[in-house]
Amino acid sequence: MKGTVGELGEFGLIRELTSRLTSTPAVKIGPGDDAAVVTAPDRRVVATTDLLVEGRHFRRDWSTAYDVGRKAAAQNLADIAAMGAVPTAVLLGLVVPAELPAAWPVELMDGIRDECQVAGAAVVGGDVVRGDTITVAVTALGDLRNRAAVTRSGARPGDVVAVTGWLGWSAAGLAVLSRGFRSPRAFVEAHRRPEPPYHAGPAAAELGATAMTDVSDGLVADLGHIATASGADIDLRSAAIDVPAQMTDIGQAVGVDPLHWVLTGGEDHAIVATFPPDVKLPARWRVIGEVTTRGGRTPQVTVDGAPWEKAGGWDHFGVDA
Amino acid sequence: MKGTVGELGEFGLIRELTSRLTSTPAVKIGPGDDAAVVTAPDRRVVATTDLLVEGRHFRRDWSTAYDVGRKAAAQNLADIAAMGAVPTAVLLGLVVPAELPAAWPVELMDGIRDECQVAGAAVVGGDVVRGDTITVAVTALGDLRNRAAVTRSGARPGDVVAVTGWLGWSAAGLAVLSRGFRSPRAFVEAHRRPEPPYHAGPAAAELGATAMTDVSDGLVADLGHIATASGADIDLRSAAIDVPAQMTDIGQAVGVDPLHWVLTGGEDHAIVATFPPDVKLPARWRVIGEVTTRGGRTPQVTVDGAPWEKAGGWDHFGVDA
Numbered sequence: 337m338k339g340t341v342g343e344l345g346e347f348g349l350i351r352e353l354t355s356r357l358t359s360t361p362a363v364k365i366g367p368g369d370d371a372a373v374v375t376a377p378d379r380r381v382v383a384t385t386d387l388l389v390e391g392r393h394f395r396r397d398w399s400t401a402y403d404v405g406r407k408a409a410a411q412n413l414a415d416i417a418a419m420g421a422v423p424t425a426v427l428l429g430l431v432v433p434a435e436l437p438a439a440w441p442v443e444l445m446d447g448i449r450d451e452c453q454v455a456g457a458a459v460v461g462g463d464v465v466r467g468d469t470i471t472v473a474v475t476a477l478g479d480l481r482n483r484a485a486v487t488r489s490g491a492r493p494g495d496v497v498a499v500t501g502w503l504g505w506s507a508a509g510l511a512v513l514s515r516g517f518r519s520p521r522a523f524v525e526a527h528r529r530p531e532p533p534y535h536a537g538p539a540a541a542e543l544g545a546t547a548m549t550d551v552s553d554g555l556v557a558d559l560g561h562i563a564t565a566s567g568a569d570i571d572l573r574s575a576a577i578d579v580p581a582q583m584t585d586i587g588q589a590v591g592v593d594p595l596h597w598v599l600t601g602g603e604d605h606a607i608v609a610t611f612p613p614d615v616k617l618p619a620r621w622r623v624i625g626e627v628t629t630r631g632g633r634t635p636q637v638t639v640d641g642a643p644w645e646k647a648g649g650w651d652h653f654g655v656d657a
Numbered sequence: 658m659k660g661t662v663g664e665l666g667e668f669g670l671i672r673e674l675t676s677r678l679t680s681t682p683a684v685k686i687g688p689g690d691d692a693a694v695v696t697a698p699d700r701r702v703v704a705t706t707d708l709l710v711e712g713r714h715f716r717r718d719w720s721t722a723y724d725v726g727r728k729a730a731a732q733n734l735a736d737i738a739a740m741g742a743v744p745t746a747v748l749l750g751l752v753v754p755a756e757l758p759a760a761w762p763v764e765l766m767d768g769i770r771d772e773c774q775v776a777g778a779a780v781v782g783g784d785v786v787r788g789d790t791i792t793v794a795v796t797a798l799g800d801l802r803n804r805a806a807v808t809r810s811g812a813r814p815g816d817v818v819a820v821t822g823w824l825g826w827s828a829a830g831l832a833v834l835s836r837g838f839r840s841p842r843a844f845v846e847a848h849r850r851p852e853p854p855y856h857a858g859p860a861a862a863e864l865g866a867t868a869m870t871d872v873s874d875g876l877v878a879d880l881g882h883i884a885t886a887s888g889a890d891i892d893l894r895s896a897a898i899d900v901p902a903q904m905t906d907i908g909q910a911v912g913v914d915p916l917h918w919v920l921t922g923g924e925d926h927a928i929v930a931t932f933p934p935d936v937k938l939p940a941r942w943r944v945i946g947e948v949t950t951r952g953g954r955t956p957q958v959t960v961d962g963a964p965w966e967k968a969g970g971w972d973h974f975g976v977d978a
Contacts, residue, residue: 364701368886369808370739370870371705371799376697380685383704383781384692385748385796389788418691427706429750429794460704467710473750473794475706478692487690549691565689 337442341466342434349438349464353445360458362424362479372460374425374477382478382485384415390470398513401440403528404472405447407603411552412476413455414532414605418550420486420541421478423455423534428462429473436470444472455534483541486609491547491566495610497625498617501533502526503555504594507601508583511590520582532605533620540609543617548609554600556637556644559608563635566610570637572599572625599644658763662787663755670759670785674766681779683745683800693781695746695798703799703806705736711791719834722761724849725793726768728924732873733797734776735853735926739871741807741862742799744776744855749783750794757791765793776855804862807930812868812887816931818946819938822854823847824876825915828922829904832911841903853926854941861930864938869930875921877958877965880929884956887931891958893920893946920965 341349354367365373374381386408388394394404409426416423428448432441441464452458457476509527518524532550540548547562556572563570579594587594610627611617636643662670675688686694695702707729709715715725730747737744749769753762762785773779778797830848839845853871861869868883877893884891900915908915931948932938957964 365740365806365808369806369810370736371703371742371797373740373801373806374702374704376700376702379697379700381695381697381702381798382692383695383746383748383796383798385750385782385794386784387750387752387786387792387794389752389786392786392788415691419686419694421692425704427704427796429706429708429796431708431710431792461706463707465708465710465713467713467790467792469788469790469792471708471752471788471790471792471794473706473708473792475704475748475750475796476692477702477704480694485686485690485694487686489690 337439339438340434341432341436341438341441344438346464349441352442356445357449357459358453363458363460367461372425374460376479378480378482380480382416382419382421382480383475384412385473385475386412388472399528401443402447405444406451406529408472408474409448409451410530410532410605412474413451413457413534414550416476416478417532417534417537418548418607419478420483420537420548421480422538423457423476423478425457425460425477426452427475428459430462430464431467431469431471432464433468433470434466481538486541486545486548488547488549488562488565491562491568491610491627493568493627493629494613495546495627496613496615496623497559497570497572497608497610497627498621498623499606499608500536500621501606502531502604503551503606504583504597504601506530506603507597508586511592512586515590520586523586526604530603530605533607536607540607543611543615545609545611548607551602551604551606551608553602555608556599559637562610563637567635568630569628569635570625571628571641572637572639574640576622576624578622599639658760660759661755662753662757662759662762665759667785670762673763677763677766678770678780679774684779684781688782693746695781697800699801699803701801703737703740703742703801704796705733706794706796707733709793720849722764723768726765727772727850729793729795730769730772731851731853731926733795734772734778734855735871737797737799738853738855738858739869739928740799741804741858741866741869742801743859744778744797744799746778746781746798747773748796749780751783751785752788752790752792753785754789754791755787802859807862807866807869809868809870809883809886812883812889812931812948814889814948814950815934816867816948817934817936817944818880818891818893818929818931818948819942819944820927820929821857821942822927823852823925824872824927825904825918825922827851827924828918829907829915832913833907836911841907844907847925851924851926854928857928861928864932864936866930866932869928872923872925872927872929874923876929877920880958883931884958888956889951890949890956891946892949892962893958893960895961897943897945899943920960
């Protein structure tokens with residue numbers, strides 16, 4: 337793929353992007369018309385949208401276009417899974433500078449397509465426009481398969497809190513990258529390309545999850561959303577939360593408590609849910625705490641009974657990461 | 658609404674935006690969770706996405722935030738209608754600079770909400786992130802109500818070509834604005850806030866439309882998409898195409914053939930469709946041409962039998978408008 341986006345032109349680029357896509361039986365009408373048509377077998381569709389902006393959510397010197405595509409798709413597909421739904425389709429809105437090498441959006445599309453395939457979905461449409469800052473807007477759709485959606489508001493006192501997937505790996509990888517290193521590779525890779533446990537969302541719904549979310553802002557912050565929506569307090573047991581030895585090593589090297597990454601690092605898109613206390617969870621779920629009481633005016637998340645004091649979560653308008 | 662987006666913060670802004678929304682019976686779960694849930698009564702969902710970038714698709718000195726919101730929603734809702742579907746829901750992805758007055762995104766949201774109400778839809782979710790350039794990414798969903806989708810590919814020789822809605826008004830308004838004028842107001846308003854005939858899309862499907870699209874790139878260009886997808890040539894009769902007297906006046910004032918605006922101006926989101934020759938069309942549809950022959954290798958759109966020579970359509974990577 338030679339030349340720039342401007343040389344290829346809007347329609348040339350769209351042709352190039354759509355030619356790389358694959359389809360699924362859920363796609364009734366794919367890219368190329370005014371809109372796509374996707375099946376919604378149980379008469380409902382789950383829908384979510386997220387944006388990635390260059391310089392804020394990714395850097396071209398830290399991530400390949402392919403990785404940005406994987407990540408952009410992953411964070412939306414994880415939102416679908418966190419409702420208990422199976423992802424079906426993705427739409428892509430893309431802002432690209434005319435002088436950008438055409439290979440960049442093409443590899444981005446490959447990444448989005450491949451991540452969609454991991455989750456069982458397909459890219460069904462999009463829009464490409466010119467602008468100064470690369471911006472990737474992904475919308476994902478999903479199918480609840482006749483189950484009720486698992487929202488953030490159903491956690492009840494006595495429920496256990498359980499998590500599956502990676503925690504703090506992306507944050508540790510970002511810490512490594514931002515100090516100019518490229519290794520340990522596992523953490524850098526985790527930052528570049530999260531691996532959300534998509535299957536775990538619908539599985540948790542089937543197991544009777546009372547509330548669920550994916551960890552995009554950080555475990556404490558995202559459980560805070562569940563606490564607030566459910567009107568209940570949540571207490572985590574630090575002893576139940578694994579901190580990988582290698583993460584401890586990085587923490588020592590860069591002077592950060594690795595538990596901080598695990599508790600506040602977003603972007604790994606682990607799935608955290610609350611379940612009735614008698615739930616039998618599959619092996620890859622870890623019970624890390626419980627819903628303690630009906631919350632007061634400001635339901636809160638504590639760790640070993642105390643507030644987690646260090647900076648929590650991620651506010652896109654706050655200080656830069 | 659005082660202060661900037663940065664002062665309000667991400668969660669403060671999201672609270673402010675979502676507090677202004679209204680809902681409909683189609684919305685099962687609205688904003689505030691990982692994803693929304695919307696009904697899809699006939700087991701299919703229609704989906705489309707479009708981006709607007711400041712400086713390219715709108716200017717803050719030419720359009721209010723409210724108008725940008727109306728327009729951003731309208732162009733997506735029109736895509737849904739052009740499939741023959743009824744819009745149900747919209748998701749908003751928004752990039753805003755921290756120093757932007759908070760009133761701007763709030764008024765944008767009001768515009769999106771109000772345009773959704775015109776079309777019968779509701780805003781069900783979104784994402785707000787910080788960035789240097791205001792970017793508005795809208796995704797719209799729709800319901801085909803048990804009808805087949807009307808694509809661009811079904812036009813057959815002998816079909817009539819008919820259009821409903823406004824043509825060239827936005828382009829004439831843009832010409833006025835770009836020369837530093839603010840009137841005639843009707844055209845400036847049309848540029849700021851298109852009025853797509855949403856109802857006409859499902860109505861055309863019901864009338865047996867064989868192909869359909871909304872006019873977003875210009876009449877000749879968008880019919881070109883139908884010609885290409887259908888493998889058929891299309892001929893328009895200029896005598897059948899209304900050029901409003903006031904548009905002729907503007908054309909004379911700025912030295913542009915007003916028919917050029919009508920044939921190549923996008924963004925009014927008129928709906929153009931092909932129908933079997935015996936169709937009985939409601940009064941507000943105008944028959945403007947016909948599908949002539951099975952096209953050759955490069956199906957084309959002609960006007961009075963000849964190619965429309967002047968610049969057609971709109972390539973986002975081409976010369977600036």
